[in-house]
Amino acid sequence: MNSMLETSEAAWLLLKEELRAQAFSLGVDKLGFASAEPFSQLKDVLVRHRQKGYESGFEEPDLDKRTDPSLTLATARSIISIAVAYPSKLKSPPRSEPGAYRGMLSRSAWGQDYHHVLRDRLKRVEDWLKTRVPEALIVSMVDTGVLVDRAVAERAGIGWVGRNCSVITPEWGSWVYLGELVTNIPFSPDTPVLDSCGDCTICIDACPTSALVGHGQLNAQRCISYVTQTKGMIEDDELKRKIGNRLYGCDTCQIVCPKNKGIHADHHPELTPDPELVKPLLRPLLQMTNREFKERFGSSAAAWRGKKPIQRNAVLALGNFRDVDSVPDLVRLLKTDERPEIRGSAAWSLGQIGGDAAKGALREALRRETDEALRRELKKALVRLGEMDEADKDGNDRGNTGGHHSV
Template sequence: MSETKAQMDTMDWQQLKLDMQAAAESLGIDKIRISSADPFVELKDILIRHREKGFESGFEEKDLDKRTDPSLSHAEPRSIISIAVAYPSKLTDAPRSEKGAYRGMLSRSAWGLDYHQVLRNRLQRLETWIRERVPDALLESMVDTGALVNRAVAERAGIGWTGKNCSIITPEFGSWVYLGEMITNLPLPSDQPVTESCGDCTLCIDACPTGALVGPGQLNAQRCISFITQTKGHIEDDEMKKKIGNRLYGCDTCQIVCPKNKGKHWTQHPELQPDPEQAKPLLLPLLHMTNREFKERFGTSSAAWRGRKPIQRNAILALGHFKDTSAVSVLSDLLLRDERPEIRSAAAWSLGQIGGEEAVLALQNAKEREQDPIVMKELEKSLCPSGS
């Protein structure tokens, strides 16, 4: 019998699990729970129907088998360790939007250091802790960029339950938690799922700005502001452009209204604490920000993963939302000179929202030279009173 097999046969796995959970705080983890590594059969059926309805965001792993079968990510899956790290929900000393100095907003998931880095760090600490006790353990860690659906793992493991807003809601921390998991060949005993639920509450569904929550735990990502703000290219839906408001990245509405989140705010992880000027930046300086300047300003945030273009486009829409007359000259310059059609179409829409002689003149001048059909369509709508 090999030394490794002998150790595996004699290890007290229940005690190892308890010791691991007791060590969570020292590892910078707020909650550790264990699930089986069985395939998520029922989830696959749900995901198939989700795809058939056209509700996917396009950011997901395309292979549904990889999303639901741990054996496709790990050679010997016997259990999955699920972790949660709580993040802040309140911005202390938040700067205000003022006339001529309007600000946008990053969602809480983009505050502080990119949570992918934080979660990978925590999982690495946990891997080290395990290998000190089981040197030959097979471990495969992943954050939400991994193939598996981390919310399904967290729910099965007992981290929390899936709320009607599609977030994992924990009894201790509400839904203000980041999730990660580690597939292992260790036969760790499973924890029990959380029995608490949302009950009859539908506040999140009722509050969703675009009706993207089409039912309890059902999200049409094509209507979700959080996903729309992260897309590249044009946003052609006028209603969506209005609903985005001054959101530059993400949307927290369905979590803010959740009663399970009331009064919950977490500050135990310094690297997740927000810089107010990064979380609520001035809009106008964003419009001419270079790639280098964007990386210097936002490169540490999870909002940087899609680059500066979507955030600049969203900032332009926000200026239209505020009807900021002081932005007309800058928007006019973008409309006439920017090489990116998605920026020009956003500028045309915002100028139409702001209105006034200067804005109309800029729209008319642009219409005489514009070649892109989508931008031209936006110009025509903005110049028509019924389309503004």
């Protein structure tokens, strides 16, 4: 192709259609084009979102960078949005059963880390463009980039942002990963897809914690997917219960979406899940070393926060299962683990399971524990098991013995 300055609008249109035709061979399931104009309306939404305390804290903090593509590339003329479909079903999933309960990783953590897969696809698109327009400037990003992937994808006609806050494509539902390339190539924009959610509120009604607070609006602080990725103690007992057996992420609002019914993409080998990895036995996770965690989960998107959140969530899952067989494991964590969030989670789960061994371990831990947040967890667990009354919990705990009970 000639110099960019000499290239006609018709030539850019031809290049655009050639790229679209090549998308699947480049490993991209859908490709769309958007203008690089600022996302002014989005910025207003993000400001209100922040004021209400709905942010997760994982986002780019600079709202101008999130909404103005020219701050990523000063000469930006257009944005190419890509979507790569991922699997929604497990082949021969292992069963969770008494004595061998299992946790679950969300579909976004199935197969290889999607950040690596998307970067590979973006690189393929970038290389293809550079062979045709050598002087083109291109900045690609996925998830951890500054722009809001969903807003770019919606503007580029990939799909619409549904009430579940996911981009829903007509072809693949919301089971897609998104990425984008900001470029100085003046591609003409595609037409956005019309919102097809209609009056449906199934996702909002199904959300375990009512985190979906409006069309395309999410209170991340209440979202189970976010909560599973936090470090530290989960203070809210309702959130502990609502996590269920989720070790990383939450798919509820996507699973119930009618637009996702019957959709399963299994044509990208890198994204094919190992059933034993994405639905692992819980108890072996409790004693996993850092090295074992990296060997087992290192290639998954679930590994980015390290092993601590996954181990904490496994502890909570055993409590939610009321797994009596796990009591010795939980007692050991309560006695010996150096991490307060693990000890606190073990206390909560022992309070859910109950039994003499659990009660004894909780009373013993209360006598020696000095961490105030942990002491609250221990007292709540003892109250739940009838080993302490509310007056003792809120006031004097009688020499840290749990009232008149003895070990």
